[in-house]
Amino acid sequence: MQVFKFGGASVKNAENIKNVTSIISKYKASELLVVVSAIDITTNKLEALTKNYYHQNGDFYGLLEEVKKDHFEVLNDLFEDQTHPIYDDIINSFVEIEWILEEEPQDPYDYLFDQIVSLGEILSSKILAAYCTHIGIATKWVDARDYICTDNTYREGIVDWQQTEDRIRKDLPEILDNHVIITQGFIGSTSENFTTTLGREGSDYSAAIFASCLNAEDITIWKDVPGVLNADPKWFERTELIPELSYTDAIELTYYGATVIHPKTIKPLQNKKITLNVRSFINPEGAGTKIRTTNQTLPVPSFIFKVNQVFINILPRDFSFIVEDNLSHIFNLFHQHRCKINMMHHSAISFSVSIDDTGENIQKLLIELEKRFKVTMEKGLELITIRYYNQETIDRVVVNKEIIRELKDSYTCQMLVKNI
Ligand code: ASP
Ligand code: MG
Numbered sequence: 001m002q003v004f005k006f007g008g009a010s011v012k013n014a015e016n017i018k019n020v021t022s023i024i025s026k027y028k029a030s031e032l033l034v035v036v037s038a039i040d041i042t043t044n045k046l047e048a049l050t051k052n053y054y055h056q057n058g059d060f061y062g063l064l065e066e067v068k069k070d071h072f073e074v075l076n077d078l079f080e081d082q083t084h085p086i087y088d089d090i091i092n093s094f095v096e097i098e099w100i101l102e103e104e105p106q107d108p109y110d111y112l113f114d115q116i117v118s119l120g121e122i123l124s125s126k127i128l129a130a131y132c133t134h135i136g137i138a139t140k141w142v143d144a145r146d147y148i149c150t151d152n153t154y155r156e157g158i159v160d161w162q163q164t165e166d167r168i169r170k171d172l173p174e175i176l177d178n179h180v181i182i183t184q185g186f187i188g189s190t191s192e193n194f195t196t197t198l199g200r201e202g203s204d205y206s207a208a209i210f211a212s213c214l215n216a217e218d219i220t221i222w223k224d225v226p227g228v229l230n231a232d233p234k235w236f237e238r239t240e241l242i243p244e245l246s247y248t249d250a251i252e253l254t255y256y257g258a259t260v261i262h263p264k265t266i267k268p269l270q271n272k273k274i275t276l277n278v279r280s281f282i283n284p285e286g287a288g289t290k291i292r293t294t295n296q297t298l299p300v301p302s303f304i305f306k307v308n309q310v311f312i313n314i315l316p317r318d319f320s321f322i323v324e325d326n327l328s329h330i331f332n333l334f335h336q337h338r339c340k341i342n343m344m345h346h347s348a349i350s351f352s353v354s355i356d357d358t359g360e361n362i363q364k365l366l367i368e369l370e371k372r373f374k375v376t377m378e379k380g381l382e383l384i385t386i387r388y389y390n391q392e393t394i395d396r397v398v399v400n401k402e403i404i405r406e407l408k409d410s411y412t413c414q415m416l417v418k419n420i
Contacts, residue, residue, distance in 0.1 A: 001031035001176055003219040005185060005207035010222055010281045011124055012040035014077030021132050023222065023284050024180060028137050031176040033214065035144075035185045035207040036128050038120025039074065042067055043186075043200070046117040053101055053116070054109050060101060068094060071123050078131050086130035093122050110154035111194070114187075118145075118195045121184035121203070129182040140179040142172070148188030148209060150196045156338075157188050157196035159209060164188075168213040176214075183210070204262035208276075212268040219274060220288075221261060222281040227289035228253075228260050231303040240300050242289050249298055249387065250276070250291045252412065256385040257306045257342065266291065302387040303397065306342060308357040309381040311404060311416060312366075315350045315374040322351045329372065337365040342383055343414050345405055352405065354383050354416050378404075382417050389413040 004024070011017050024034060037043075045067050052058030071090060079086065097119050105112060121144075129141035147167045150157030175181055185203020188196050198205050204221055211219040228250070229239040245253075247270035254263040260278060269276050269291075279288030316326060330351060334341060338361055343354040355362070357379060369375045381404065384397050388411055401417040408414075 001033065001173075001214055001216050002027065003033050003035065003207050003211040003214070003216045005035045005204055005219070005221045006037065006128075006281065007203060007221075007223065008037045008040050008042070008124075009224050011036060011128060014074050016281075017074065017078060017128060017131055019281060020128065020222075021135060021137070023281065024132060025135070025137055026284075028180050033172070033176065033181040033183065033210055033216075034128070035183055035203055035210060036121065036125050037185045037203040039070065039124045039127075042070065042120035042123070043117055045070075046120055047113070050109070050113050050116045054105050054112055056104065064094070064097065064101070067119075071127070074127060078127070079134065084130070084134075086126065089126055089130070090123060093119060093126065108154070114154045114157075114195050114197045118184075118187045118197060121186050125182055125184045132180065132182065138179045140175050140181050142175070142181050142183040144184040144187050144206060145189035145193075145195055147172070147183075148198075148206060150188040150190060150198070152190045152192075152194065152196065154196055156199045157190075159188065159198070161213075164209060165213040168210065172210075172214060199262075199264070201259070201262050202264070204265040208265040208268045211274050212272050215272065216274055218277060219269065220277040220279055221265075222279055222284075223260065224280065224282060225260070226280045226283065226286050227278045228258075228291070230298070230300045232259070232305060235305045236303065242298060242300070242302075243287065244294055244296050245289055245291045245298065246294050246296065247291060253302055253304065253387060256387070256412070256414070257304045257383070258302070298388050301389055301393045303393075304385040304387075306356070306383040306385075309342065309354045309379075309383045309416065310357045310362060311352065311354050311378045311381055312369075313350055313352040313376045314369060317372065317374055319349065321348050322346050327351065330369070333365055333368050337361045337368070339365050343405065343407065343416060345407060354381065354405070378418075380418070382419075384415045384417060386413045387411060 006020050010020055045063055049060045049063040052060040097116055129139050132139040149160040149163040185206040186197050207219055226241050228242045231239045233239050247266055251266045254261050276291040277288050280286050339355045341353045341355055345352050386393050402420045403415050403417050405416040
């Protein structure tokens with residue numbers, strides 16, 4: 001059996017959804033489970049809505065109307081007949097959110113986020129399933145929350161693999177015998193049946209979970225790029241497609257911030273030796289990239305850029321050394337404030353990190369750190385990672401930049417830089 005994952009861009013309008021269904025129909029004879037993300041930037045809009053609702057400021061009903069409009073536009077372009085049952089189904093899905101919004105917020109933000117933002121995937125998967133059925137593909141819509149079991153870490157649910165596998169294995173193989181399954185990425189549920197999400201951009205991870213539990217032959221992530229490239233075309237004019245990649249290189253690249261695949265995706269696939277294809281939904285005939293067991297190292301150096309970095313330097317106030325007890329206190333604070341470290345370095349009396357500029361939580365983190373340490377901070381930096389670097393590639397990327405920190409091991413070079 002195979003698992004396909006389609007991201008938000010691949011279903012961003014009716015035309016793209018038709019393209020997705022044509023890809024699905026080519027493979028419908030094999031056992032196929034399809035994981036889909038929310039349409040286009042719906043998740044961002046729902047996130048903004050949740051923030052406004054939680055703080056009771058801003059126009060959250062306006063944002064809800066916008067999300068509705070986006071989805072009904074897609075529906076109207078897909079179905080000529082507005083009495084099709086999908087219309088009621090979508091209206092009812094919105095009603096659940098409207099119920100939440102009617103009351104003043106009582107629950108913690110992270111919990112509310114998951115209850116509201118998960119709507120994006122519910123809507124997209126329902127629309128895609130309805131359209132597949134409409135054009136004659138035997139389709140079954142499955143609610144991922146009945147299968148992906150997590151703890152109650154809202155916004156970053158930790159998967160209970162045993163439970164998840166038991167549930168998936170019990171029901172899904174039989175359905176796959178004669179249906180294409182369409183389900184949601186990104187979402188799961190707690191043992192009390194509250195919706196959780198797996199972290200932003202987590203649909204790839206969902207697809208890997210289904211693939212692993214179903215012992216899939218392979219999984220394909222359909223993207224708007226030809227496959228895994230050696231650099232993000234957003235920053236580089238010339239990029240090269242990497243035809244084959246080892247699991248280890250793929251894990252390293254995504255760990256350092258390559259956004260082509262969600263970092264949690266690869267490990268479960270590696271454990272089961274399931275090949276991960278990254279292919280283009282724009283050019284579905286293209287070979288794309290195969291991530292699998294291989295001795296091949298990357299054929300070319302790969303570049304990963306992370307912008308909007310904050311450099312934080314931490315010095316003990318009492319001039320004690322940076323040792324285990326300091327470090328464990330510092331790491332705890334970063335973890336509590338959900339600040340993910342992209343690069344770190346320590347010397348005898350200082351510890352420094354680079355993290356994404358995520359705003360409010362950093363301010364809170366600094367207040368805590370300053371209780372025990374002298375802290376300095378610099379914003380607006382870039383973190384450049386080169387896998388399989390050489391001096392020439394380093395020289396190329398640091399033109400007009402000042403290097404603030406540089407870390408190297410045998411394969412990877414990380415540089416935190418500032419524009420000059
Ligand atoms: N829709 C979710 C997000 O944008 C999940 C995903 O796209 O993978 O974060
Ligand atoms: Mg997305």
